Amino acid sequence: MSMDTALLYFFIAIGGGFGALLRMFLADILDSSNGIQRRIPLGTLAANLIAAFSLGWLHSESALDLIGQRHLFFALTMGFSASASTFSAFAFQLAQMLKLKKYHDAFAYALISIFAGLLLTLAAMNL
Secondary structure (H helix, E strand, O other): OOHHHHHHHHHHHHHHHHHHHHHHHHHHHHOEEOOEEOOOOHHHHHHHHHHHHHHHHHOOHHHHHHHOOHHHHHHHHHHHHHHHOOHHHHHHHHHHHHHOOOHHHHHHHHHHHHHHHHHHHHHHHOO
16 A cells, blocks of 8 residues: 555545544434434434535535645545445434334435435535
8 A cells, every 4th residue: 555545544534533523413412402302313414414515515616626635635525524424324213213103204304314415415516
């Protein structure tokens, strides 16, 4: 492995650490209020929507011109955004809702996650 590849992996890992911290922070502050669990997991939803927007923006021409550096681009896309978003948590939470027969909440969560994520990504790509 070349030194450049090792440095690239290092930057991706650092970005991933910050993305995971953001996801956990959002889950801690948004998913429960005074010990009462919310109907929709807002922490995961917020993390996924932030990641969708950031990935869209990072692939826009304005961001590519601004970033320009390969290591920073991969740290922000593959590291930060990829670890902030989490399909596995989304799928698990959705399955839990279905298991508990919370069909309306599950449907709303799935629709909001998919369509809002897509719209945010498209909007950010055009910035």
